[in-house]
Amino acid sequence: MELGRRNFLKTAAGAVGLALLQLTGFGGNAHAASSKSDVAMLVNVTKCTGCWECYKACKNHNSLEGTVRFDPEDPPELSSNCWITLFALKRGRAWRFRKHACMHCTDASCEQVCPTGAISHQGVAVVIDQEWCVGCGYCVQACPFGVPHIDEHTGTARKCTFCIDRISNGQEPACAEVCPTNAIQFGKRTDLIATAITQVRALRNDSYPDASLYGEYELGGLLVIYVLDDRPSVYGLPGAPQLVTSNAAFKWLSGFITFGVAAVLPLWLLFRRKKQIETGHQTTIEEVKK
Amino acid sequence: MTWSVPIWFDLWLAGMAGGTYSTAFLVDYFSGGRNKPLLRLATYLGIPLVVIGVLLLIIDLGNPLRFWHFLTQFKLLSPMSTGTWILLAWVVIAVMMVILWRIENSFSKETAGRLRRTTGFLSLVNLVFAVLLMIYSGVLPAVSSKVLWAGTVLLPALFVASAVSMGLAILIIAILTVNATNKGGFAVLKPVINQTLGSTDRTIPSRTVPRIAMANAIVILIELAALIGHILWLTISAEAGAGEAIELFITGTLAVPFWLGVVLLALLMPLVLYLINWGKDIETGTVERTMAISSICVVFGGLLLRAVIMVGGQIMGT
Numbered sequence: 001m002e003l004g005r006r007n008f009l010k011t012a013a014g015a016v017g018l019a020l021l022q023l024t025g026f027g028g029n030a031h032a033a034s035s036k037s038d039v040a041m042l043v044n045v046t047k048c049t050g051c052w053e054c055y056k057a058c059k060n061h062n063s064l065e066g067t068v069r070f071d072p073e074d075p076p077e078l079s080s081n082c083w084i085t086l087f088a089l090k091r092g093r094a095w096r097f098r099k100h101a102c103m104h105c106t107d108a109s110c111e112q113v114c115p116t117g118a119i120s121h122q123g124v125a126v127v128i129d130q131e132w133c134v135g136c137g138y139c140v141q142a143c144p145f146g147v148p149h150i151d152e153h154t155g156t157a158r159k160c161t162f163c164i165d166r167i168s169n170g171q172e173p174a175c176a177e178v179c180p181t182n183a184i185q186f187g188k189r190t191d192l193i194a195t196a197i198t199q200v201r202a203l204r205n206d207s208y209p210d211a212s213l214y215g216e217y218e219l220g221g222l223l224v225i226y227v228l229d230d231r232p233s234v235y236g237l238p239g240a241p242q243l244v245t246s247n248a249a250f251k252w253l254s255g256f257i258t259f260g261v262a263a264v265l266p267l268w269l270l271f272r273r274k275k276q277i278e279t280g281h282q283t284t285i286e287e288v289k290k
Numbered sequence: 291m292t293w294s295v296p297i298w299f300d301l302w303l304a305g306m307a308g309g310t311y312s313t314a315f316l317v318d319y320f321s322g323g324r325n326k327p328l329l330r331l332a333t334y335l336g337i338p339l340v341v342i343g344v345l346l347l348i349i350d351l352g353n354p355l356r357f358w359h360f361l362t363q364f365k366l367l368s369p370m371s372t373g374t375w376i377l378l379a380w381v382v383i384a385v386m387m388v389i390l391w392r393i394e395n396s397f398s399k400e401t402a403g404r405l406r407r408t409t410g411f412l413s414l415v416n417l418v419f420a421v422l423l424m425i426y427s428g429v430l431p432a433v434s435s436k437v438l439w440a441g442t443v444l445l446p447a448l449f450v451a452s453a454v455s456m457g458l459a460i461l462i463i464a465i466l467t468v469n470a471t472n473k474g475g476f477a478v479l480k481p482v483i484n485q486t487l488g489s490t491d492r493t494i495p496s497r498t499v500p501r502i503a504m505a506n507a508i509v510i511l512i513e514l515a516a517l518i519g520h521i522l523w524l525t526i527s528a529e530a531g532a533g534e535a536i537e538l539f540i541t542g543t544l545a546v547p548f549w550l551g552v553v554l555l556a557l558l559m560p561l562v563l564y565l566i567n568w569g570k571d572i573e574t575g576t577v578e579r580t581m582a583i584s585s586i587c588v589v590f591g592g593l594l595l596r597a598v599i600m601v602g603g604q605i606m607g608t
Contacts, residue, residue: 135352155352255425
């Protein structure tokens with residue numbers, strides 16, 4: 001081995017330290033400054049009748065193949081060709097529905113882990129560039145809401161685009177436009193949040209003590225805000241979703257520590273001792289010669 | 291299942307390559323350069339392992355022909371992006387090392403010495419990439435929304451311990467094979483080993499195998515601790531789905547491959563076999579065979595571990 005032991009240890013420690021420092025430094029929210037968009041979508045589950053018009057409008061506008069007859073007992077799952085579904089919840093004899101689609105998180109895990117940069121914020125929405133996506137599936141594993149899916153035909157990840165084409169032309173997203181009960185509203189974010197707070201307060205006063213507002217702060221603020229008559233977990237929403245990269249530095253660190261404990265230490269103990277004994281032996285011979 | 295068989299194999303091969311190279315480097319380094327053939331063997335073995343792993347990754351893409359898009363970005367926070375560069379860097383440096391080893395004897399003593407120093411430096415740099423390679427294979431699933439993979443910080447620790455264990459097992463198999471060819475066995479492999487080791491002094495001290503086996507016993511204990519820690523942490527975790535994820539392994543659909551494949555075959559059996567052979571003469575055929583069998587169990591157990599965890603994470607969802 002041509003390198004001195006001390007130099008080797010110094011260089012190795014320096015390299016590891018630098019990598020960790022960089023990771024920790026980058027561990028924060030890359031989009032914190034540009035987080036809040038001006039617009040948002042408000043979904044009130046108490047107004048939704050499960051008419052399925054949003055689903056149909058989404059299919060039509062985005063030319064997504066295949067439609068199903070809606071059955072609240074067995075609603076379709078999100079897929080590469082189904083960008084909106086309804087989370088159905090039975091309450092006594094009645095049903096409650098929550099429109100489920102991409103939340104367009106400010107701190108979007110899919111965007112962070114996408115290895116090719118195909119996923120990015122385009123204006124207000126998180127969009128997958130279909131010409132650049134390689135179909136690695138990392139966004140599928142990273143999304144805390146289970147939204148993106150790989151399409152077998154295109155080989156790319158696909159999901160709701162927040163009708164970015166319509167919004168840029170001054171229109172509402174297709175699902176909001178067709179909603180007959182105003183359960184889905186599109187508008188100015190601050191106005192919608194104020195409305196949502198009022199609606200949640202009213203629900204709490206009206207025998208729904210666990211009514212909650214979801215999306216105002218989660219993941220830096222979601223583009224889709226929910227008024228729920230119960231806790232988020234009841235509606236299949238993660239209580240405190242985390243940006244998946246937020247503790248990545250600790251995960252790298254746990255790997256480094258394990259390498260030190262599982263490889264460096266045992267091998268040093270088992271092989272270093274041998275060298276010391278042999279060096280000691282050589283010294284004795286030299287001393288004898290002298 | 292979005293991440294299926296090719297991904298399990300990629301994580302397994304990357305871990306194995308990183309583990310073999312890094313442990314070979316450390317054994318040689320700590321023994322004062324007395325195990326030089328190990329580093330060469332590890333480098334020559336690692337290159338095809340990593341290349342096959344990368345090819346599997348490419349094949350598994352929805353759009354394999356767009357694989358070059360990976361090379362247009364470096365995203366520190368995306369383990370798949372950093373992993374791509376780590377895999378690439380390791381292979382490129384390993385190939386450079388191989389070229390230098392092969393040409394060093396064609397030059398004068400002075401130039402050959404300079405080339406050897408360069409190779410020594412490259413081997414150190416590649417140690418860093420080998421370690422990153424092992425960690426990347428654990429961080430990739432751990433940076434996700436899957437509770438089984440991301441619910442604790444111990445998955446990378448588990449995968450690194452498993453990679454180190456597999457690396458040591460591969461070294462044992464490699465040493466036994468080289469020693470056997472030196473004695474006239476495995477005639478088919480002789481030309482390959484001759485090409486790999488070239489004119490290097492291929493003597494590996496007889497005490498190396500038992501010491502590596504003992505090191506592997508320690509590593510297996512650490513791997514067991516990481517596995518138990520991961521399970522306990524998830525059990526007491528308040529995260530939604532954590533309890534179900536654990537149930538899946540303990541009594542659920544993955545219980546048989548987990549208990550028989552991972553715990554028994556990959557961990558407990560090799561651990562016991564390595565320990566009971568400690569101090570015995572490696573030249574004895576039975577000890578040699580037991581060491582080889584234990585090591586093969588460790589290597590294939592590593593694949594099972596990854597397969598079970600990758601399937602479990604995706605069954606459980608977020």
